[in-house]
Structure formats: C-alpha cells, structure tokens
Amino acid sequence: MKYSRKQITKAGEKLLTSKSDIEIEEALNLINNWRANHLHPLVVLKNNLLRLLTKNNIQPNLVSQRLKRLTSIEYKLDLNPTMGLGGMQDIGGYRAVLKDVRDLKKLRDALSDQRTNHKLERIVDYVKNPKDTGYRSIHFVYKYSSVRDVFDGLKIELQIRTKLQHNWATAVETAGIITRTSLKSNQGPDEWLDFFKVVSSLFAIKEKLPVMEEHKDLTMEELMVKCYNYCQELNILKKLKAIRVSTNKIESDNFPGDYYLLNINITEMFVNIQIFNKNQFEDATKQYLNLEKSINENENAVVLVSATSIKTLKKAYPSYFLDTSEFIQAIEKMNSNCIEWKYI
Incomplete structure (x- = not known):
C-alpha cells in the first residue's frame, strides 16, 4: 500500500x-x-x-x-x-x-x-x-x-x-553503548566526544584529508599526544576490548541468507540471529516489528539487515557485534608510535 x-x-x-x-x-x-x-x-x-x-x-x-x-x-x-x-x-x-x-x-x-x-x-x-x-x-x-x-x-x-572512516564510525557507535549516550549525535561525555574528534583528525592526516576545523592549528604530534592521554585517562581501549559479543551461529558460509534479523542483548553480550531468504521478507519485517515492540531498549537492540553470509554480516556491521578490533589496532599503533618517537 x-x-x-x-x-x-x-x-x-x-x-x-x-x-x-x-x-x-x-x-x-x-x-x-x-x-x-x-x-x-x-x-x-x-x-x-x-x-x-x-x-x-x-x-x-x-x-x-x-x-x-x-x-x-x-x-x-x-x-x-x-x-x-x-x-x-x-x-x-x-x-x-x-x-x-x-x-x-x-x-x-x-x-x-x-x-x-x-x-x-x-x-x-x-x-x-x-x-x-x-x-x-x-x-x-x-x-x-x-x-x-x-x-x-x-x-x-x-x-x-x-575502511578507516568505517572503523571510526563503528567505534563511535560501540562507545555509545559504553557511555549509554548517542555519541554519534554529538551527545555524551565531553572527553569521549573530544577523543573521537582527535582520532578523526589523525585518521584524516593518514588519508591526506583535512583535519577538523578545531584542530587546524595543532600538529600531528600534538594530536597524537592528546589521543594517547585520552586512552590512558579514560581506559578507552580496555573498555572497547571488553564488550565484544558472541553469536549463536558459527562464523562460516554454511548459513546463507538474504536477510538477517539481529537481536543484540547488550547486558549478556550475545546476539541472536534469524535468517530469511528473499521470499520471506514479509515474515522478516513482521518479526522485526514484533521484536522491537517486546525489547527493553536499554538492554537490547534489534535490526534487519542484508548480507550474503554470517561472515560478511559481521564485516558489514561490526557495531552490532560491538566489534572494534580494527579501530583498536589502529589506535594501539598510533600510541606505540607516540612512545617510540618520544612524543611523550
């Protein structure tokens, strides 16, 4: 209709x-x-x-x-x-x-x-x-x-x-769960918001793109030191590492589908996945609404997505699995360089 x-x-x-x-x-x-x-x-x-x-x-x-x-x-x-x-x-x-x-x-x-x-x-x-x-x-x-x-x-x-911009966006969504705020909408603790702004500028330098307007007078060294200090003060990397969820399906291509209905339990760190083929999209959308009606939004998140397999699903939507491993690796590398180059 x-x-x-x-x-x-x-x-x-x-x-x-x-x-x-x-x-x-x-x-x-x-x-x-x-x-x-x-x-x-x-x-x-x-x-x-x-x-x-x-x-x-x-x-x-x-x-x-x-x-x-x-x-x-x-x-x-x-x-x-x-x-x-x-x-x-x-x-x-x-x-x-x-x-x-x-x-x-x-x-x-x-x-x-x-x-x-x-x-x-x-x-x-x-x-x-x-x-x-x-x-x-x-x-x-x-x-x-x-x-x-x-x-x-x-x-x-x-x-x-x-890919680097995607890793940043994934980390922001996941950190929003830690802080129980919408960081991506510029709401939440100032220090977390500032941390992600600094990282955005550092990633921009790496990709030869403009830094944030508020960082245009800062050097790369100054930004790297800021990033390092935020990580130490807020224990950011440890917190991000601690909240990766598990799934009820093995990570293989033995579960092909067209639509995946994810029910993410944030408190128990678990994700339940229902798989639908393209002919079942009406059932998928009905189930989607039924789950949305029944969940506690502080404990669960539900989303209907499309992917070719469980593996590509996790790759496309790491934030739904609270997976920030690639972002963490990039920050750890910058922090180790900060020490190695004697910036701190």
Missing part, C-alpha cells in the same frame, strides 16, 4: 505523543509496512551500485543494506521535531566501504555522473566537510522511480566511506 507523506508524518507524531495503546499500535503497524516498502528499492539500487563498481574496476571492501531501527527513527524524530517522519530520507539505507580515498573519490565521481531513472536529489560530502563529531562519509539521497505506486517516490540513502 502506498502512503502519503502526511500519513507517515502523522503516524510518527502519534508514535511519539499518543497516550492511547490502540493509536500507538496502529501507528507502529503503518510505519512498519511503510518501512518494509523500502526493501525492494534498496535491492534494486544496491544491484545498480554493484554493477557501477564492476564497470569502474572498483573492488569494495564491503557493500551492505539495512532498514532503519524503530528506536533510531524515534530518536531522530526527537532530535529533529520539525522534520516529520515523512521527510526522513534514510529509512532504507545502503553502504559501500572502499579500501582508500582514491577509490572513494573514483566512486563519488562515477555516482555523480551516472545516468539513472531514479532522481539523485542531494549529495552531502562529510569527507570534505566533516560533521562536528568528526564523522566522515559521502551521502547520496535518491528518490526511487517506479511504475508501482507502493515504491514510487520512496527516499533511499547511500553512504560511501573508506
């Missing part, structure tokens, strides 16, 4: 403000159906991306897709009350992670020049102009075009970033 922007926005308002259980239930069902409508456009646009990557001889580190979590939708509406749910452009999102800046720029140019039936509404370059948090990525917002009303006009967002 096709929903108008007004209908969706109204459902979002009811979800946040209604005191009626019946109204909230109706709003949840409408929002879930609308969210599920984004799956088909996501698959089509992701396949277009894969063909474009092949055509331009770009080997991605990973390509993935996901439907936005209900808790993330509610939080974003709280932060942006004037936007309205109907104006949210990343309900359906897909991502390409590239090995380096060269491939990132090559893909950016290919996407900008690409001729497609789907309207490219906006490009936001957070690599050139990083967010205040230090976040770096390039976002492409598409308006999907289809002869089928249910899909026509839906907004889909593509994010492209380098």
